């Protein structure tokens with residue numbers, strides 16, 4: 092019947108995955124690309140790497156599966172969110188490297204915006220808090236720092252886009268300047284309640300609206316690829332930011348359903364339905380997906396360091412050679428040592444939002460060794476998730492989260508998932524298909540193409556690999572979590 096090609100353009104690598112007509116993976120291709128750190132706290136990607144890794148992995152995955160353009164029914168795109176690109180509409184050439192979501196260069200701008208009292212208005216309309224994480228201040232930085240850029244922008248000569256939008260522009264040969272509602276929701280320029288670019292916020296940042304892409308539903312017609320790329324014009328039928336795509340891939344369609352993705356960082360989203368909630372606990376309010384013109388909202392907790400703490404044990408401390416070695420080490424750790432690792436390497440995200448905090452380890456004794464450090468690193472992921480779940484529960488009165496659906500590279504760690512269930516006191520469900528991000532993008536495209544089931548049918552296809560149930564005694568759970576809260580309190584740069 093035909094296959095669906097999912098493009099997952101992530102922070103450290105690009106993946107292309109082919110799904111058959113039964114939503115099963117046929118082949119995968121992946122390419123890592125360089126990260127650029129021009130100054131402390133700055134993170135950039137070369138747009139030509141984003142593009143060439145996308146084109147190369149798409150070709151490679153088709154070759155691996157023995158398929159041609161004619162065999163691909165449609166394309167779905169999912170992407171690292173918030174990252175900003177600015178290019179010339181005539182030449183298609185970017186004016187600068189992409190400024191990546193992790194980049195903190197606009198921290199001072201954000202602080203002065205908060206001091207000037209703009210946060211309540213911006214939060215009420217965009218669902219976000221003022222932080223360098225989001226696109227708006229990064230885009231303003233480009234317009235402020237590239238000679239003549241603002242004038243060219245005003246004259247309609249430039250185009251802004253998040254990664255999805257840039258890829259669609261390239262894939263369609265400049266025929267479409269579009270994005271989807273989930274990516275727009277991360278820019279801090281989009282009014283999520285009214286579903287439109289917010290002219291007042293754009294004016295505040297002096298961002299000419301002429302550079303903004305048109306916003307569409309997640310399953311929609313985003314344009315046709317250039318015929319020379321894959322041998323025929325292929326329609327792009329699905330787009331969603333990667334965490335939203337994972338929410339779809341986990342079939343979290345009902346209010347109260349929550350997923351948490353453990354990659355470099357951790358991003359938990361709880362479906363809040365057609366209701367746009369304003370968090371009282373410093374979570375983000377965002378669009379989970381938009382289908383048939385109707386947005387479905389979510390509360391999101393973003394943690395910057397999850398799997399990256401394991402990478403630090405490997406590459407920074409050189410304590411392990413492979414991420415999986417953390418499990419046997421954690422199993423050997425001395426149960427009597429209360430060692431806490433607060434991985435605030437790039438500040439703390441939700442619910443603390445402390446950009447200046449830095450990592451700390453507490454409770455070291457002469458007996459502390461690699462085993463206790465490894466356990467503390469894995470436990471930090473569980474504790475941070477509990478912080479998010481407590482904030483979600485406090486925001487959603489009367490709504491109890493039944494189970495947590497997990498995915499991402501670190502969800503492969505049984506020890507970490509068991510600790511997560513223990514510290515949450517709730518079951519943790521790991522699905523059979525852990526490529527949930529790509530699956531979400533593929534489902535959008537395949538549904539639009541008419542070969543994949545609707546929401547209800549897709550939700551029925553979700554299959555459990557393993558459920559982790561809480562085994563820890565409640566008094567131990569409470570004592571351990573109290574120790575974590577104390578460690579965070581001592582680490583914070585500013586009092587919450």
Ligand SMILES: Nc1ncnc2c1ncn2[C@@H]1O[C@H](COP(=O)(O)OP(=O)(O)O)[C@@H](O)[C@H]1O
Nearest residue numbers: 354355398399401402414415499500501503504
């Ligand atoms: N068995 C494991 N135990 C602990 N951490 C793991 C394990 N396998 C992978 N990880 C962590 O998961 C992360 C990779 O997950 P992935 O979803 O590929 O991340 P991303 O998409 O953010 O690059 C790495 O940070 C790695 O340290």
Ligand SMILES: O=P(O)(O)OC[C@H](O)CO
Nearest residue numbers: 101102171172192333354
């Ligand atoms: O590329 P990832 O998987 O690290 O995800 C990045 C997020 O979208 C940032 O908000």
